[in-house]
Amino acid sequence: MTRSHAENAELALLLEVAGTPKPGNVDRHRDHDDLRFEHFLAGAVGARDGLAAAADGAPVGAAFERAVAGMSEQDGGNTQFGCLLLLVPLVRAAATGSLTRDGVREVCETTTIADATGFYRAFEHVDVAVDDPPEGMAELDARRGADAVPAVEARGLTLYDVMARSEDDGNAAEWTSGFPRTFREAARIRDDEGPVPDRAAQAFLRLLAEEPDGFVRTTAGADAAREATARAQACLDGEIDPEALADEFVERGINPGTTADITCAALYVALERGVLV
């Protein structure tokens, strides 16, 4: 008996939030004011059926919407929308026996217009912080939710097309390029030693040091995003204490959420590739 793909994906959601310190995130030792650890536990539990649907062959957009609807059944608001956006195609790829960069690229590139409408409908379930849409894209603003569906259909956009038009978003960049950061970090997690939540915290710091976080840029500005990346590198270099940075970032509301999403996706790939808990 081994864990199913959906079980591994749910466990990745739980291990991600259990990893500590992950500066700025809710983690095993830190809550935000209105977004607490238990909201992530309930979000992971609620997401499971949508993840199982993805493994069972449901279309990516429908499985994603179902996972988000289940995740949203808690009082904290958006806990794991971005994680699920990455996990669903990865689970689909794993279920077809191709959890590789080429395998997940194939899943993403073959998404349909119906998948795009599922993605937009998912925004009905929860408030998600996203950037303003680019010039000429206002009617495709994800925050419009289901109201954007007619425009999506009129333009004939697939979910892949929608992601390709969101190039500044870190999750969308993974989606349209075969998840390079996810697979690279999964390999590092496998190579690491020690308890998996500790490896998750290290993965988070490495990812944050590697690239400014999209969610921090959206919610706190580009300077804050660059600063967070520089200070994550300083943690890796042993120049500052990540525990102190975690306290400070929570205090200031600097929340590298996109980095957490990719950490979760990397944990999922690492679990599928044999990392034991």
Place this chain on the structure above:
Amino acid sequence: MTRSHAENAELALLLEVAGTPKPGNVDRHRDHDDLRFEHFLAGAVGARDGLAAAADGAPVGAAFERAVAGMSEQDGGNTQFGCLLLLVPLVRAAATGSLTRDGVREVCETTTIADATGFYRAFEHVDVAVDDPPEGMAELDARRGADAVPAVEARGLTLYDVMARSEDDGNAAEWTSGFPRTFREAARIRDDEGPVPDRAAQAFLRLLAEEPDGFVRTTAGADAAREATARAQACLDGEIDPEALADEFVERGINPGTTADITCAALYVALERGVLV
């Protein structure tokens, strides 16, 4: 959309381990040497399908064995065997629309010989600390696992009968008396205020103060069990700091596991009765 019975039961497992301080248990802030927080996360994820089977009408013994098999798919050993022994009949009662003391009593009293064999087979999946069997019961020692099945069948024992013969065990006492402590504590959890993991920690202290813990008695002796109960009461009375007691009990290996099981069961009932996360 609301959580299913199996989702509530899995969430109860997660909220139980997230509650802190729960003196002597693994909790959000404490690990044991070889039994860590992430083992409980993986145990909860793995138990879900067995809990869903219970909700879908599978026999209690088969659903329990499946839940334990899934729970055991992690490297920490026995994380939630006792929790599942309580959750499975509660989930079954909830699925039939009767999550009451009478409803769960009916579920337990109508268990069969096949349910008893499922219970014994569950011991094949994980090492569980149990007392030596009473005089004349050696061939029914639960630690014999599937080897005890012929004796169970020869004596025509149902799972209820097996529990009735384990009267010193706190979980068995719940099983054979309509879960009085579980339902009483669920009502207190509902009446409490604040985040649910904090309520879980309070529930644990109340339950431990109320009655010596069976698992502590088995693993550390009757004196240690009485001492743990007295000190839990002192925590409730504000005479000692539960955080300090938690550190001390982990250090000394005093682990009130039966009390944690009933805390989990009470959380489940509280979630089913509308406590929000």
